Amino acid sequence: MTKKMLLKDVARLAGVSEMTASRALRGAPDVSKSTRAKVEEIARAHGYVPNRIAGSLSSQSVNLVAVVVPSLNSFVFPEVLSGISSVLKDSPLKPVVGVSGYEIDEEEEVIREMLSWRPSGLIVAGLEHSEATRRMLLQADCPVVEVMDVDGTPLRHCVGISHLQAGRDMASQILAQGYQRIGFIGTKMPQDFRARKRFDGFVEGLGTEGVTLVDLEHYAGESSVVTGRQLTAQMLARQPDLDCIYYSSDVMSVGGYMHCLAEGLSVPKDVALAGFNNLQILEGLPLQLATTDACRREIGERAAEIILKGRESSDDLPPICETLSPRISLGQSL
Amino acid sequence: MTKKMLLKDVARLAGVSEMTASRALRGAPDVSKSTRAKVEEIARAHGYVPNRIAGSLSSQSVNLVAVVVPSLNSFVFPEVLSGISSVLKDSPLKPVVGVSGYEIDEEEEVIREMLSWRPSGLIVAGLEHSEATRRMLLQADCPVVEVMDVDGTPLRHCVGISHLQAGRDMASQILAQGYQRIGFIGTKMPQDFRARKRFDGFVEGLGTEGVTLVDLEHYAGESSVVTGRQLTAQMLARQPDLDCIYYSSDVMSVGGYMHCLAEGLSVPKDVALAGFNNLQILEGLPLQLATTDACRREIGERAAEIILKGRESSDDLPPICETLSPRISLGQSL
């Protein structure tokens, strides 16, 4: 009870060999009911916690799934995680999260760290990686799933939506409502490739109708309500006759809406607003803001299913690429 | 390049012993510049990723800090994490997050899993654990820090605030503003011990002035803006003459505020609102909502510092308990 218990201690106290104790505690077969009970009893009584470092080294298997996301503050990845967890729930696998901070070099470091633990699978947000990261992922002897985005060349497996298309679709919806003087406000712009793709798709979509952006703000920091509010205030000050703003995230569009509330502007009469992600935060607002559902939870679920599938089949899984269809909801702000 | 590289492969290719290769790659001293360069070059060229499972078993040290929190959706723990990360940044330690879902049994399982990896430290939210968890934590041969809450008996180290006091303080502030018909809305109530303590402190605080709660809602699900809005609507329908509502979280008070905006109620004239946590989401609102800063980031930082300190000193750290002082901000909603 005092010093750290090892398997051999449990075995000795139970009067069996280490191997039998190991089998008993792991729920492996070939152990009689009675000895299993005795071993379990002793282990519990002495607070034995198996050393998975040793166990994993020996069994050459680690029941962890590495999940690498850019941020945990952005409200978007916790939902992906929760999709992953729910699928992994009734399997021996557990998700482990790493955060890359929207930095491609940080991502490399995090992924190297993750892979050094030899996980049973790896799920990473995005298709853009450093060359070294790409090599690591290709050589990793576990299934690797790139998620969120399908605009690009997946290494092998991939689950996501087309952000280019999401941008285009929102553009066509906005144009269909008759808006003409349109602005865009985005955050993390150089680094957030998906936001960038939505922007590109949006501009392209406007272009097909001969419309060009009236104003544009690319903010380097992370999304937040207050940032959305400030940038909206600035943009409307610059362009008083703007009639619609598309934001890189709902967090920002909520900020824009807050600005309108504070200034007594009517949405969408004075200015229309649209965001992206369909975050939960939109739900309680007095006005339903337009957004595109990014299928975050489902992406997590599908990715986890691929990992599970890869574990079952001994040989390599054929490449899987699932493109989900995001749903636009116009709400009352367009 | 094709098959998985081991240290011995790197060593062979570099024409040195495994030990030298190991030293070179770990940046250990006693390796000549030239051989170090050669080894590093070969490792990089072949995409060698060290096996930390083996390394950790051998060195009997794992550079991970386990962090167990109830949830990642609640907007509150990511900030604690970020405090932890920032302190761990320039140390070899890396945080690993586990989620207990506000369930004491789930927490036990997650902590057992975490400890089975023999981390260098463990940070866990809350002071309430199952008996088995308590035993595990006492026996763990790494520093354990309980965070967020100081109302109770810490196992050893502890960093947090008094939620009882936070509740009392908010009560006295509210009473000082002259409110008398007061309601409380809380979520995760049976399981979220800290919300419960704030509630208890709040009721006690009101009691010292002879005031009792007019209405009370204990919602089982997680906090969200929309839930806050709905419960507020219901409560105000039941108690039209309520003049103030205290919420278990800012997420909920924002929902209450949204209800007021939607219904054209004036805050605080028609009803005053107060939340807890000082979440970032409060920042962009048209009206500053009253709240108490829970010192989340600082709690994370202090906890991480204790872990680092514990690593340095070979012998056991004397128990440390840091009680931070939450700051109330009245904003414009009281």
Added chain:
DNA sequence: AATTTAATTGTTATCGCTAACGGTTGCGCA
């Protein structure tokens, strides 16, 4: 030149657990 001393590199022995395989026991059935 002989001998320290420091700088490098190699050898050996684990780390704690589990895969693989080898025994032992007991029972059914011919």
Added chain:
DNA sequence: TGCGCAACCGTTAGCGATAACAATTAAATT
């Protein structure tokens, strides 16, 4: 009685790295 087959349990040999110590070389000192 004796063979075959489960059911159970033990022995041996690593898993891939590193700590600790031994050995070698090179540089420095007397």
